[in-house]
Amino acid sequence: MVAEKLEQLTKLQTIDSKIDSIKKVRGALPEEVGDLEDEIVGYETRLQKFEEENTANEQEITDKKATIKTSEGLIKKYEEQKMNVRNNREYDAITKEMELQTLEIQVAEKRIKEAYQRIEDKKLEVDTTKTKTKERGADLKAKKDELNSLLTESEADETKLEKERKRASKTIEERLLLAYNKLRANARNGLAVVNVKRGACGGCFNVVPPQRQADIKEQKKIIVCEHCGRILAGVELEPIVEKPKAKRTPRKKAAPKATAK
Numbered sequence: 584m585v586a587e588k589l590e591q592l593t594k595l596q597t598i599d600s601k602i603d604s605i606k607k608v609r610g611a612l613p614e615e616v617g618d619l620e621d622e623i624v625g626y627e628t629r630l631q632k633f634e635e636e637n638t639a640n641e642q643e644i645t646d647k648k649a650t651i652k653t654s655e656g657l658i659k660k661y662e663e664q665k666m667n668v669r670n671n672r673e674y675d676a677i678t679k680e681m682e683l684q685t686l687e688i689q690v691a692e693k694r695i696k697e698a699y700q701r702i703e704d705k706k707l708e709v710d711t712t713k714t715k716t717k718e719r720g721a722d723l724k725a726k727k728d729e730l731n732s733l734l735t736e737s738e739a740d741e742t743k744l745e746k747e748r749k750r751a752s753k754t755i756e757e758r759l760l761l762a763y764n765k766l767r768a769n770a771r772n773g774l775a776v777v778n779v780k781r782g783a784c785g786g787c788f789n790v791v792p793p794q795r796q797a798d799i800k801e802q803k804k805i806i807v808c809e810h811c812g813r814i815l816a817g818v819e820l821e822p823i824v825e826k827p828k829a830k831r832t833p834r835k836k837a838a839p840k841a842t843a844k
């Protein structure tokens with residue numbers, strides 16, 4: 584009964600690991616696509632802000648040009664009035680007004696120059712931002728195409744595996760399935776069911792004591808790793824490659840006996 588449960592869990596883990604590895608091929612692509620989309624939105628917002636600043640600067644130029652025109656008109660009027668002054672006081676007052684308007688024109692000219700400079704300064708930034716938007720847009724398209732082709736490529740496999748997963752999940756009792764899903768969600772490698780390999784948990788690599796290993800082999804109950812909580816489904820034999828190595832050493836010592844036979 585427990586053996587059967589463990590077998591079902593192992594089967595589900597195998598399917599899930601296959602799904603995981605397909606998703607791993609996509610790697611950081613989905614995230615990179617999202618980052619690029621955000622970056623482009625940022626540039627577009629910046630360009631819009633530049634556009635608004637540009638409009639404001641142009642408005643200031645128009646306004647200041649109008650100011651200059653008004654002041655020039657006033658100066659002309661004062662010049663005419665200057666011809667008809669009756670005393671020095673009137674003359675001084677008009678001269679002062681003219682000076683004020685001249686100053687007004689100078690200030691306006693300065694503001695216009697500054698506004699033109701701001702427009703000029705932003706031009707480079709606008710161009711750089713436009714170029715970046717274009718470049719990132721190309722990057723985004725390439726990455727999106729790559730992601731789409733990967734998705735199309737693995738679609739059939741994934742659909743098949745998802746179906747298998749559904750079928751495999753149905754055979755497992757709900758309580759166990761819940762525990763399995765929780766373990767998988769918490770495990771970075773997506774492993775909830777592992778074997779003991781070389782005396783250690785196949786999930787967290789902590790040592791599993793010999794008695795516990797014996798219990799696992801008995802399959803009388805479901806045993807979990809005391810360190811990570813993963814379900815320990817079985818105990819894998821030591822890799823075959825290492826066995827002859829271990830045997831070779833005592834055989835050498837026994838060699839004289841063999842010749843004595």
Ligand SMILES: [Zn+2]
Nearest residue numbers: 784787808811
């Ligand atoms: Zn463990």
